[in-house]
Amino acid sequence: AAGVIQSPRHLIKEKRETATLKCYPIPRHDTVYWYQQGPGQDPQFLISFYEKMQSDKGSIPDRFSAQQFSDYHSELNMSSLELGDSALYFCASSRPSSHEQYFGPGTRLTVT
Amino acid sequence: GQQVMQIPQYQHVQEGEDFTTYCNSSTTLSNIQWYKQRPGGHPVFLIQLVKSGEVKKQKRLTFQFGEAKKNSSLHITATQTTDVGTYFCAGRAIFGNEKLTFGTGTRLTIIP
Numbered sequence: 001a002a003g004v005i006q007s008p009r010h011l012i013k014e015k016r017e018t019a020t021l022k023c024y025p026i027p028r029h030d031t032v033y034w035y036q037q038g039p040g041q042d043p044q045f046l047i048s049f050y051e052k053m054q055s056d057k058g059s060i061p062d063r064f065s066a067q068q069f070s071d072y073h074s075e076l077n078m079s080s081l082e083l084g085d086s087a088l089y090f091c092a093s094s095r096p097s098s099h100e101q102y103f104g105p106g107t108r109l110t111v112t
Numbered sequence: 113g114q115q116v117m118q119i120p121q122y123q124h125v126q127e128g129e130d131f132t133t134y135c136n137s138s139t140t141l142s143n144i145q146w147y148k149q150r151p152g153g154h155p156v157f158l159i160q161l162v163k164s165g166e167v168k169k170q171k172r173l174t175f176q177f178g179e180a181k182k183n184s185s186l187h188i189t190a191t192q193t194t195d196v197g198t199y200f201c202a203g204r205a206i207f208g209n210e211k212l213t214f215g216t217g218t219r220l221t222i223i224p
Contacts, residue, residue: 101157
């Protein structure tokens, strides 16, 4: 079965640089969620999109922005990167009228 | 804001022993989900509970939702090495937005 695809899987950036993370949800899933997970921490909700519109917002810094495109893929744009942004970034998707979230393999971002 | 705590934070058990993790929310939940995250992996959806007092079983796993819909538990009978990982509960508040708040997680290790 198709799963959520995230790219890149690993990313190394320097402080103050920008990064773009991509997420391709499972086909026919209409909602995309972004999470940030620090080492030994639980996933922290950042933002979600339903049918290409932002549906909810969590603890996403102002330096980050995200959007969902017409083909339902989503991108998380991160600017002015800080050392504290180093984490695993998960994208998850869910199908219509379901709260079950299917997570992608994550993007490990390292800021040096 | 909504907080979801889990205890214990860590649990080491001998293979074959039982394991239980408890989840408590600061607010009443519309539903609660459980996820398992293997070391180095991504969260995998296990189950969703919706009704007050609901109990669901999946083979050796038993999930329970409290009567007040503010707490939940996961019990594993006769643990196996494949049960290793971190178990997260995740709750959605009964009022307000749709975001999922993850619990702090319980990391289970098995001693063969």
